[in-house]
Amino acid sequence: MPALLTLLLRSIASLMVAVSMLTATYALPAADGIHKSAYVGNAKSHIFHEASCESSSKMKEAHKVTLETRDEAIELGYAPCGICKP
Numbered sequence: 001m002p003a004l005l006t007l008l009l010r011s012i013a014s015l016m017v018a019v020s021m022l023t024a025t026y027a028l029p030a031a032d033g034i035h036k037s038a039y040v041g042n043a044k045s046h047i048f049h050e051a052s053c054e055s056s057s058k059m060k061e062a063h064k065v066t067l068e069t070r071d072e073a074i075e076l077g078y079a080p081c082g083i084c085k086p
């Protein structure tokens with residue numbers, strides 16, 4: 001029954017494509033989530049940084065505040081860092 005076998009293989013192939021597409025769809029929001037939290041504020045000094053700024057990586061976890069946008073940071077009274085100039 002080669003015809004049936006071919007059909008079966010095609011089904012498996014299309015299933016794998018569907019799964020990889022699904023995986024890609026789920027992977028994207030996670031990547032977006034990282035980009036959205038582009039700024040890190042320091043709750044103690046009230047200075048905010050680019051997430052990539054080395055000061056934000058040195059910051060104590062307890063003082064870290066995730067800021068979605070620059071406007072949000074300004075509204076919350078955070079001042080931009082002089083090094084990374086967010």
Ligand SMILES: [Zn+2]
Nearest residue numbers: 049053081084
């Ligand atoms: Zn900075």
